[in-house]
Amino acid sequence: MRFTANRIAGILREHGHKLTPQRHAILRVMAATHDHLTPEAIHEKARSSKPEIGLITVYRTLSLLSDLKLVCRVHAPNGCRGYMMRRPAEHHHHVVCSGCDRVVDFRGCHLADLEQEVLEETGFDINGHLLEFYGLCPDCSAAAPA
Amino acid sequence: MRFTANRIAGILREHGHKLTPQRHAILRVMAATHDHLTPEAIHEKARSSKPEIGLITVYRTLSLLSDLKLVCRVHAPNGCRGYMMRRPAEHHHHVVCSGCDRVVDFRGCHLADLEQEVLEETGFDINGHLLEFYGLCPDCSAAAPA
């Protein structure tokens, strides 16, 4: 289950951040979209519920949410400007469609063994990872020529 | 084994690209460095063998090498401006040090099973992936407080 906008609003307050209409608008956009969104796209969508909101505020809010680990970046091959809501306690990763740029999460990720191997090969004290798969989503796959 | 600058020069020619001294200088820099390098860093190093080279040319050459899959981007948590040489037939991934930004390759990566699971969960026709581990390299690990 992913966070709701209201749930996150509470988390913001717990951390001593004020809950402004702008932030709430952004949260609603993020929570309502399963896909990754660029700052501009978020701004665009947020304007429909809060027309005066500035792009700057979107950047600031994303930075805040990112610090609180409520939102995470998506690294697509053609750029790294996407953000999407983070599943809370759950480890997750992305599958990015090369056709339509759609991003989908997946849950299972059993990298503990691999992490151990990498530790042995490189000596690094590993504390995190980024794993993304690329391919064609079912729709684009069906539309693509055989 | 990684490509040598000369080997890549041949590949460039095979694809109908001209081999200029600038490109050769950039290739030598890339081949000589195991680490990831930003466009500026590459420019800086290339200037020692070809002082008149412009940063623009570095960008263009990186873009070309990237199209030919001879070079790949490194996605670090704090930005995505790094490039490094690609091991040819060999599947490889990066371990990025959060302390000193050093990047090391590792070889073993057994994601076939996981790829299958992801296919089942998402229906995506997967054709590639990005996997990077983050942590502290042995040096930074030793320097860090316990």
Add this chain to the structure above:
DNA sequence: ATGATAATGATAATCACTATCATGATAGCA
């Protein structure tokens, strides 16, 4: 050697993102 073609570099433009700062809004508290 020559010429078609592609690459370079200078300049300026664009694009994403950030710093600054005065104004306005929020939330804790009486």
Add this chain to the structure above:
DNA sequence: TGCTATCATGATAGTGATTATCATTATCAT
């Protein structure tokens, strides 16, 4: 509910990386 310290916002302008344009120059097949 009203007051006030503090935080957030938005306008403006600024930064820094990357890209477009275009005249000049270099490469390579002939």
